[in-house]
Amino acid sequence: MLGYIIRRILAVIPVMAIVAVFVFLLLRLTPGDPAAIIAGDMATPAQLERIRTSLGLNDPLHVQFITWVGLLLQGELGTSLISNTPVTSMIGQRIWPTFNIAVLTIVLSVLIAVPMGVLAAWRHRTWADYAVMAFSVLGFSIPVFVIGYIFIQVFSLELRWLPVQGYKAPSEGLWAFLSRAILPCLTLATIYVALIARMTRASMLEVLGEDYIRTARAKGVAEQIVLFRHALRNAAVPIMTIIGTGFALLIGGVVVTESVFNIPGIGRLTVDAVLARDYPVIQAMILLTSALYVFINLVIDLSYTFFDPRIRY
């Protein structure tokens, strides 16, 4: 197991190296010039050229690449070309809103979706099953911003229960945090509930047809123990996969939701950086997200052994 973890962690190095080279080249090949954003509309060609030189954008590509990698190896992500702020502190400011919202969304989704999926499989082809399936289709089909606007209209503007927008850290008060986090989390959860419920149902249906379930039932084991201890645990591997990738996607930044609820998360940071061609920020964000995906995949893989003892590394 330990050997496996070490192998997996070492495997990250070539993956990240390839990502780094790829991102660096791709950005430089995309048209767009950070100097033009900095200088604004009135800049003359000579002024643009001077700003480019002072930012090091006129250096040959390999020099720029070596400088960047050199900084990276020292744990430095560089400085934003546009705002002159260290990229680490920009990400530091923006990662927590996204992370907190993602955790809450996933917890909420799992708490709702797993029982729903189990219920649908258990009551296969009854109204309960159809209701779960109908909700799943609906959750997938309505665009997330529409759901967000409906929630805002009802809970913020009509009922005046919750604020429209904004983010407050949990340290500023639990209610301050929750009151602003509930609506975006519920909005995002509609998608993830649909996704996880469907996967739970499918996976449970497969397991419920197995011989050992029939045996358990024949032995007179209580139905909830059959469902949650025997069946669900064996159905958990695909469910964990979908939860893990879902979480990674949420961390990668759910731009639309961040915009609708005005959450200063990393999704918006990335989009803003792309629109401004702020190279150091884009590079750091892509590296960070890739590393996160690799890490979450590792955690998912390791969690398989807990749910399915037949899996050994």
Place this chain on the structure above:
Amino acid sequence: MLRIQKTLNQFRGHTRGAVTGIMAAALLAGTGVATQALAQEKTITAVMHSGLRVLDPIITTAHISRNHGYMIYDVLVAVDENFQPQPQMADWTISDDNLTYTFTLRDGLKFHDGAPVTAADAVASLKRWGEKDSGGQLIFDVTESLEATDDKTIVWTLKEPFPALLDTVGKQSALPPFIMPERVASGSADEAVTDYTGSGPFVFVEEEYQPGVSVTYRKNEDYVPREGAPSWMAGGKEVKVDTVRWVTMPDAQTAINALLSGEIDYIEQVQIDLLPLLEASEDVVVETRDDLGYQTIGRMNFKYPPFDNKKVRQAAMMALSQEDVLATLIGNPQYYKVCGAIFGCGTPLADETGSETLTSGGDIEGAKKLLEEAGYDNTPVVLMQPTDVVSLTAQPVVAAQALRQAGFNVDMQAMDWQTLVTRRASQAKPSEGGWNLFFTNWMVPEINSPLISPMLNGRGDDAWFGWPEDQKIEELRAEFIKADTPEKQKEVAARIQAHNMEEVLYIPLGQYIMPQARSTKLTGMIASPVPVFWNVDKVE
């Protein structure tokens, strides 16, 4: 109270993590007291037209950076709402030969770090500004010397008279000469400053700054306003609130919802199609505080066919109709104005000579005829269309249709604004990554004089994108610089207008204004092209 906030901030900094954060929140029940104390402070939360990303208002011409500049810096001279320069940090005298301007700093000026503002600070700031600003460059072209003769006196000596000196030093766009400490201003004009010490009415709170998200300003307790009522950037800048927070909301609907629910106090620019949502509310006022607004324009590339031919440029201008462009762009006639004056309607130099076809709906038949006379050979017109800027997506579409009707072979290419600004700087052939035509908008104070309008520069490769070589416009500008009375200036400006419409240096496509919305709790906001937060109070 400041200490409480500082402690809170430090605490936040240490407990950003989710799990630790939630646990800490439970422990933090006692902070209710602190929150109550803070709640008594007057804070204005304003949604600005864009996020603040560049903090040096001299390195960029971005409006948001200029607005930030007016919050934390002050200026020597400022133009009032009658376009007259007024003393702000300094009074002045002019020598009889109009060659020496002596500025004297007023008493009690202090930087945010407590140091007094000296003449040396002003001189360094003016010199750095003069490297960047086009008006500033013109003054420095005729400057003999600029010196601080003592702590309070700045002597500016010219080689030849420059009657518009005070107007240029006092202008509010694109780059006003903000006064920074000498240690900051003596750095390179091409590298952004990293020390944000000003002497203006507000102090920038660096530890709360989040680029593109929010910026916080606190009242400068040491600021002594000038006597008199505020008027544009001149007059008494009295701050009546403790804190102003600028927040960015990328979603226009969210900003409107937040204003309706009372979470924010002010929206700098409201999308016109969303206005009905606000007009129904009793707690919100929709108003326009800047009657000059913006001019939308088209600019051609003079280097390559077909627009290297004057007749083809004239044909293109003849085909266009301001009304069509503005109706598509803005929709509601209450917020736009057909206007053929290149210096903007409502400004002292306004003159509409030569704009008849533009203002009367275009002349497609006339354009066809002109195009035939010019011998247009169907060379494609590469028209760049930005797709990600709401205020710039309509013009290319309307123009393309009119140009096609007139017989142009239009190749409209969609791209994001960043790609467009990069591509417009390219002098390559249109077929090899260059371009023929693009559209943009200017605030009227940025183009209301031939000294500052970037399109009226005829110095070929040194001119603004499009690079016209036009000796005549340079002569007319030189004549304007020398004009020493408003009447003479107006006369030269009228000739510049006529010349622009004859040569088609650029196509003015009319003026529009952007409405603003505020909570009824805000009182005393002054009319101004730059949104300012002095004189504003918040009543509960």
